[in-house]
Amino acid sequence: MTGTGWVAVMPVKRLAMAKTRLRGAVPASLHDRLVLAMARDTLAAVLACPLVRRALVVTDEPAAAAALAELGAERVPDRPDAGLNAALARGAALAAGAPVVALTADLPALRPDELTAALTALSHRPRGYVADATGTGTAMLAARPGVDLDPRFGPGSAHAHALSGAVRLDGDWPSLRQDVDTEADLAAATALGLGRHTAELVGAARYGGR
Template sequence: MSQPRWAAVVPVKRLTVAKSRLRGALPGVPHEELALALAADTLRAVLACPAVAEVLVVTDDQRVATAARAAGARTVADLPDAGLNAAFRHGAAQTSARWVAGLTADLPALRPDDLAAALLAARHGPEGVRRFVADAPGTGTVLLAAPPDVDLDPRFGVGSAVAHEASGAVPLTDDWPSLRRDVDTAGDLAAAARLGLGPRTAALLATANPAWVTS
């Protein structure tokens, strides 16, 4: 059986407030540029994944929306002050795809083959059950996948891996390092750099002092 094509929903906050724990991580690089690069490299990999038919970026940041559309994604306006989970639900409601996956926008080392393998794994197991992929520490969530006729029902936030499992979602436990490596801190960015960053984030690192990456 051929793999179904997925719709990927990727919320992106306004750049001025996104990734606040990374502020100052790259000396001399404006924080908004780093936040935009993380999102752009994430979208680049998702759009290159053969299992993905459509990418919906939920944002009210004009720079993000412009970059997303230029890359080939569709954009929808975020719901004012509604939060991340509302953005995931809003994006999922805008697609007619039967298979829907929600991804975080801070995966600058993501490789399309890791994402494709995770989406393939999400098809297996009990029918009508959501599946999720935890981040590298195991506490957060980087991917939540819903099969046909099942709501995405996102529980992103602090402790989301436990929250998703408690809500009935089943964890996917294979090793997809580039998918699991989200970036919240300078240490996370260093770990992502060791995996291999996408071009926009890598270019920013090249303009900054790279000593912190190997420290």
């Protein structure tokens, strides 16, 4: 699907409310910065994918909107308490007929070539998803032009997306599958190789930085 110009949609919660299960992985004073660092690394990898031409970040977090705009994202205002799937649908509605790929903002080890391979694997199928490292969640959901994204993220989302008709896409894409919800997830992402912003933050936490 080279040259089709994918639009990536990535929701980002208010930093104070995000990644509650990850609290304790770094000192409390660095938690919000860790969440933002992961979002920055995710976005940087997404924008480095040659198949992606735009990135829409759905957020009502001012710090995230500013930091991600510096990397090239376009901000879509979020609606408070609307939820993850509503945010993704809101962003997808602004894709102007382009194919849409939805990703969460917690893929700090993401490699652009793995995202490229996953999008290419969709081929001519209308809609597909990549399961996360646990096999139960969803790391990526993609839809061709004119096809409703129909996001169903949340507990058991891989099964929910399969039931909705999305095709499961399988490949050797560990950095795409490794989302970070817990300290163990962060360790797994670190083993794969973190992006620059997250690596610097984790290094600062490890060596007593502020």
